[in-house]
Amino acid sequence: xxAIGREFLEKTxxxxxxxxxxxxxxxxxxxxxxxPEDSDPVELPAPKQVxxxxxxxxxxxxxxxSVRDYTGESLTLGELSFLLWCTQGVKEVTQRxxxxxxxPSAGARxxxxxxxxxxxxxxxxxxxxxxxxxxxxLLPVNLVSGVSEQIAAAAGGQDIVADSAVTFIWSAVAYRMxxxxxERGYRYLFLDAGHVCQNLYLAVQAVGCGACAIGFFDDDALxxxxxxxxxxxxxxxxxxxxxxKK
Ligand SMILES: Cc1cc2nc3c(=O)[nH]c(=O)nc-3n(C[C@H](O)[C@H](O)[C@H](O)COP(=O)(O)O)c2cc1C
Numbered sequence: 001x002x003a004i005g006r007e008f009l010e011k012t013x014x015x016x017x018x019x020x021x022x023x024x025x026x027x028x029x030x031x032x033x034x035x036p037e038d039s040d041p042v043e044l045p046a047p048k049q050v051x052x053x054x055x056x057x058x059x060x061x062x063x064x065x066s067v068r069d070y071t072g073e074s075l076t077l078g079e080l081s082f083l084l085w086c087t088q089g090v091k092e093v094t095q096r097x098x099x100x101x102x103x104p105s106a107g108a109r110x111x112x113x114x115x116x117x118x119x120x121x122x123x124x125x126x127x128x129x130x131x132x133x134x135x136x137x138l139l140p141v142n143l144v145s146g147v148s149e150q151i152a153a154a155a156g157g158q159d160i161v162a163d164s165a166v167t168f169i170w171s172a173v174a175y176r177m178x179x180x181x182x183e184r185g186y187r188y189l190f191l192d193a194g195h196v197c198q199n200l201y202l203a204v205q206a207v208g209c210g211a212c213a214i215g216f217f218d219d220d221a222l223x224x225x226x227x228x229x230x231x232x233x234x235x236x237x238x239x240x241x242x243x244x245k246k
Contacts, residue, residue: 012184022180029176031099032134041137042124047085050078052206060202061202067210068160070242074120075165079207081136083241086203087168087196088114088133097210099133103195106188111176112196113139113233115169115226117161120242128226147225154221155238160212164240167214170196171228171235193237200239208246216239 010016024030035041051225085102088110088170092100098108105111114131116138118124127143130152151169152161161167170193197213204211215237 008186012187014184017182017184020180020182021178024181027177027209029173031093031097031110031176032083033130033133033173035130035132035139039139041131041132041135041139044084044138045078046164047081047136050082052060052079052082053208055206060205063140063205064201065210066201066212067204067242067244068212068238068240069244070160070165071209071245072120072163073165073243074122075207075209075241075243077121079209080116080121080124080166082207083166083168083200083203083209084114084131084133085136086199088131089136090114090133093134101133103199105192105195106177106185107180109177109180109185109188109192111172111174111185111189111192112170113173115171117148117167117169118162119148119162119167120165141226146208149196150225151222154214154225155214155217158214158216158240160214160242161238163242165209168197168200168241169222169226169235170237171226171233173233175232182245189236193243197237197239201242204241208243209241210244211239211241214240 028242089102090099099110118126125143128141128147129138130141155161172189177189200211222235
């Protein structure tokens with residue numbers, strides 16, 4: 001098994017890099033997955049107008065920890081809007097065009113599509129949603145009851161998923177990254193995910209919540225639940241979020 005990891009590290013060295021699709025002149029893939037024109041995404045409150053606790057950076061970093069005990073209280077839509085902004089919020093779409101967001105990304109490729117398992121957010125029907133970062137809206141994906149239990153099961157039955165008010169699920173659209181970086185781009189997908197989750201760990205403290213990263217999940221089961229093919233697009237990382245005791 002270790003051989004695969006070592007081979008990955010070796011073969012993704014720049015010295016093996018092939019001419020990229022970008023260098024070949026192929027068009028850049030879209031900044032975001034499309035959605036049906038007749039879909040009706042949920043509006044989110046403007047993140048900068050959401051009142052959150054003022055939190056000194058030093059304190060936020062000092063108090064960062066994985067939290068697995070939640071009170072069961074709901075998040076407001078404003079609090080969720082703030083957390084989405086902190087993790088994937090688009091600050092600017094440049095001329096090229098690329099998105100500049102609240103988190104860094106190799107080459108500003110920003111290959112993630114964020115899904116949310118909503119269990120307990122005021123004003124949102126429980127179920128699975130996709131965050132439309134460009135519009136700062138939420139697209140309902142699967143609101144059939146039982147999806148929460150299925151996703152929790154795919155995350156190894158970890159209680160934090162079922163207990164969370166909301167679980168963030170970050171999937172990568174590989175070509176958005178590999179278009180520029182080829183095979184090395186896979187490294188950057190996983191590096192990018194760390195920045196996103198760290199912002200969540202810090203930001204949740206400003207809305208009376210705690211978060212816990214989740215890297216333990218059944219790839220095939222989770223990709224299937226999100227209707228991702230597991231090759232072009234696949235789940236990279238999750239994080240559970242819930243209210244904590246005051
Ligand atoms: C990549 C990664 C994957 C993780 N996966 C899980 C997980 O599946 N379940 C879980 O309960 N905690 C998970 N954690 C949380 C770690 O267990 C936790 O960060 C570690 O024990 C240190 O505790 P702290 O975050 O409170 O400092 C993960 C953390 C990272 C960074």
